Amino acid sequence: MTLAVQDLTVTYRHRPAVHRVSFVAESGSVTGIIGPNGAGKSTVLKAVVGLVKPESGIVTVNGRPLSEVRRSVGYLPQRNELDWDYPAQVRDVVGLGRYPYLRFGRRMSNTDQLAIAGALDRVGLSELATRQIGELSGGQQQRMLVARALAQEASTLLLDEPFVGIDAATMAMLSDLLVSLAADGACVVLVNHDLAATSKICDNAVLLNQRVIAQGPPSQVMTSTWLDETYAANLLDLEVWS
Amino acid sequence: MIDFLIDPLVQYGFMRIGLLAAVTVGLTSAVLSCLLVVRHQALLGDAISHAVLLGVAVGYLFAQTAGIFWGALVVAVLSGMAITYIERHSPVKLDAVMGIIFTGTFALGLAIISIAKPPGIDLFHILFGNVLGVSADDLMLTVASAVSVLAIVVVRFRAFHLWSFDPLLARALGMRVGLLEYLLIGMLSVTIVAALQAVGLILVIAMLITPGATAQLLTTRLRNMMLVAALVGTTSAVSGLYLSFYIDVASGPAIVLVATAAFLTALLFAPRRGVIARAVQRRRLVLRVLTEDLLKKLYNAEDRHAVTPMDEIDDWLRSRSITRRYLRFVVPRKLVTMESGGARLTSDGYEDAVRMVRTHRLIERYIHDADGIPIPELHDIAERLEHEIDPVGLRDIDRLLGAPTVDPHGHPIPSASGQLHHIAGHPLSEQPPGVVGRVAMVGDDRNDLVERMVECGILPDQAITIIRPEGEGFIIRVGRDDVLYVEIEVADRVYVIPDSNPFAL
Structure with missing residues (x-):
């Protein structure tokens, strides 16, 4: 699995949100898209899965256009985009990951049930399968969304700010999970504004502030020159696009 | 009809x-x-x-x-x-x-x-x-x-x-x-x-x-x-x-x-989301916190049948009427029995207490290791979090930390099945001058004293030499060179294992 983004440009209301962004995320690795608020990180992720229409640019998964491989790409929105009072139990939300495999009006098959159980087990939430989703902690909610992507049999995982509102300790657990998924061959891409956390788990970092400032292994990219440039660019233009 | x-x-x-x-x-x-x-x-x-x-x-x-x-x-x-x-x-x-x-x-x-x-x-x-x-x-x-x-x-x-x-x-x-x-x-x-x-x-x-x-x-x-x-x-x-x-x-x-x-x-x-159910849940939570705190108070690692004198409980809760309210809640639940002169944990109560102690210490270990919370602040934060975490969350923490056996103060963490290994060492204040050893654990019941210990560098595994008693306290050497005076309250709470070569660790 290789996710390749080439020359991606997105415009919001006639202003460039991101400009000519290119990067490659390989299977077996964790890629972090890092930058300040308003740098266009979430926009990149949304453009990759087709939630916002790019002005130009090409996104391919294994050389094929996204429209052909949608179900192999798991998208995890920011937690605050979801309604946690929604009447659903953990197993229901994970079950939504099976949607692309189901026929109209048919019941779930054994395969589907096994995929759900396996996904829950992998993220350590089997015991909480029948909990109402609002009763989970922030970290557990995030792991549930990971399980949903696993039930979807997604080999590419795109996570939008997975560490927001999660204490450092739970964050360690989630990081471990993501790293182990990558070790099993998944292509993990996450968006984050927190440098320290991301650099610890990423194999590949993309510093973004409307354009790609630098990319490569965190040890090489996380230098003060690059970071200053990434975070200073925002001082020039205080407008925040989220 | x-x-x-x-x-x-x-x-x-x-x-x-x-x-x-x-x-x-x-x-x-x-x-x-x-x-x-x-x-x-x-x-x-x-x-x-x-x-x-x-x-x-x-x-x-x-x-x-x-x-x-x-x-x-x-x-x-x-x-x-x-x-x-x-x-x-x-x-x-x-x-x-x-x-x-x-x-x-x-x-x-x-x-x-x-x-x-x-x-x-x-x-x-x-x-x-x-x-x-x-x-x-x-x-x-x-x-x-x-x-x-x-x-x-x-x-x-x-x-x-x-x-x-x-x-x-x-x-x-x-x-x-x-x-x-x-x-x-x-x-x-x-x-x-x-x-x-x-x-x-x-x-x-x-x-x-x-x-x-x-x-x-x-x-x-x-x-x-x-x-x-x-x-x-x-x-x-x-x-x-x-x-x-x-x-x-x-x-x-x-x-x-x-x-x-x-x-x-x-x-x-x-049943769960109604106004009344929510009020009941809140009240239950308050009572649960009270119960859990009381069980921990009555818990004695040395002796599971220990009787805690009423005066001590009153002291801790600041009044006899509060004590009575607590006990009215826990005694009918068969967690605590009243003995002459005090209260004692039943075997159910003891099991719950061990579970609470485990939760408290695991959380301390966790927030210290993962969040970098300094030792003097651990106790208060853990006192709050221990009532909020659910068993699954606790199990996750235990796994993440690799089933640790001691908390950052050096206290043993009971295993999931309730096994507790014995506290090693004896209080510094009970040992003769000249003893060389390592700190096994420090008591965490008073934040001011924990802060003082941290200030002096007295932490688990630190090398300590007892030089002599002086006034109400002791002159000790911490590490290789620091010679300092500690008050008796501190000396009572620092457990030392004699060890002729404390720097080997």
């Missing part, structure tokens, strides 16, 4: 038809209300139903009574689509758009009716329904629309589920959510128009919100929510209709009032 229910149906044909119509409308609008409620679009039904008045007026102008149904349907669908379109393509927010469309179309409808004064339109019936005036043809239409709406919901249930919970993922998976949106508007329009006769435009709004909102208080899954809402909708329809028959209120309001009563009942008494 049975006669009371059956007689009206046997005697009056309009009651039979009215009942069927009301139940059908109650059922479909209840199912749709669930989708509206979970999508936070409860007012969409409101908007469309007001627009229907315009459709009724226009339809009548074109084709008299025969035009009402189609006029209403067309305007309903168009207004719903207009709302969606304007919301997507302008900066005006959804609630404002709905407000404008529904008042505008409603006003236009009223204006047309007031000018044309069509003889076949009874405004009161259109607004508030006349279930007992439903004709057999109307009923056929109502049933047919209900069957198609319910069939669509059943067949596309999962699509509606995914779309209403996570529209972003729905779109990322390539689902055509615009189609679902228009499908929902279409179903709403058909349902509202079909409800025109039975409950009227204004009251169908209630049926498109209340059953769903009621059901959400009672269920944790979308499918169950729909089933419960359907039950609320149909029961309200039936009981409202009988009320109207026997006490002569208008049928529409009677149906809505029953549904409202169901909602208020659920709001108060729902």
Whole structure:
């Protein structure tokens, strides 16, 4: 699995949100898209899965256009985009990951049930399968969304700010999970504004502030020159696009 | 009783038809209300139903009574689509758009009716329904629309589920959510128009919100929510209709009032989310915190049958009356028994206490290692978190840390099965001068003293030499060079294991 983004440009209301962004995320690795608020990180992720229409640019998964491989790409929105009072139990939300495999009006098959159980087990939430989703902690909610992507049999995982509102300790657990998924061959891409956390788990970092400032292994990219440039660019233009 | 229910149906044909119509409308609008409620679009039904008045007026102008149904349907669908379109393509927010469309179309409808004064339109019936005036043809239409709406919901249930919970993922998976949106508007329009006769435009709004909102208080899954809402909708329809028959209120309001009563009942008494249940949960939480704190207080690692004197408990809780309140709660639960002069843990109480101690110490280990919380602050934070964490969360922590056996103060962490390894070493104050050793653990019951220990560098595994007693305290050497004085309160709380070569670690 290789996710390749080439020359991606997105415009919001006639202003460039991101400009000519290119990067490659390989299977077996964790890629972090890092930058300040308003740098266009979430926009990149949304453009990759087709939630916002790019002005130009090409996104391919294994050389094929996204429209052909949608179900192999798991998208995890920011937690605050979801309604946690929604009447659903953990197993229901994970079950939504099976949607692309189901026929109209048919019941779930054994395969589907096994995929759900396996996904829950992998993220350590089997015991909480029948909990109402609002009763989970922030970290557990995030792991549930990971399980949903696993039930979807997604080999590419795109996570939008997975560490927001999660204490450092739970964050360690989630990081471990993501790293182990990558070790099993998944292509993990996450968006984050927190440098320290991301650099610890990423194999590949993309510093973004409307354009790609630098990319490569965190040890090489996380230098003060690059970071200053990434975070200073925002001082020039205080407008925040989220 | 049975006669009371059956007689009206046997005697009056309009009651039979009215009942069927009301139940059908109650059922479909209840199912749709669930989708509206979970999508936070409860007012969409409101908007469309007001627009229907315009459709009724226009339809009548074109084709008299025969035009009402189609006029209403067309305007309903168009207004719903207009709302969606304007919301997507302008900066005006959804609630404002709905407000404008529904008042505008409603006003236009009223204006047309007031000018044309069509003889076949009874405004009161259109607004508030006349279930007992439903004709057999109307009923056929109502049933047919209900069957198609319910069939669509059943067949596309999962699509509606995914779309209403996570529209972003729905779109990322390539689902055509615009189609679902228009499908929902279409179903709403058909349902509202079909409800025109039975409950009227204004009251169908209630049926498109209340059953769903009621059901959400009672269920944790979308499918169950729909089933419960359907039950609320149909029961309200039936009981409202009988009320109207026997006490002569208008049928529409009677149906809505029953549904409202169901909602208020659920709001108060729902088992988990009701107002009362929440108050009980809060009170239980307070009592649980009290219990857990008391159990930990009575816990003695050395002796599981230790009796803690009442005075000591009073001291800790600051008054005898508070002690009594605590004990009144835990003694009947067989966690604590009263002995002469004090309180003792029962074996159940002891098990709970060990579990609490484990939770507390694991959390201390965790927030120290993972969050970098300094040692003097650990105790207070853990005191709070230990009551909040659930067993699954605790197990996750234990796994993440690799089942640690000591907390950052050097206290042993009991295993998941309650096994506790013995505290090594003895208090510094009980050892003779000249002893060289390592710190095994430090007591954490007083924050000021923990801070003092950290200041002096007295932490688990640190090398210590006891030089001599001095006044109320001791002169000790910490590490290789630091010679300092510690007060007796500190010396009592620092446990030292003699070790001739403490630097080997």
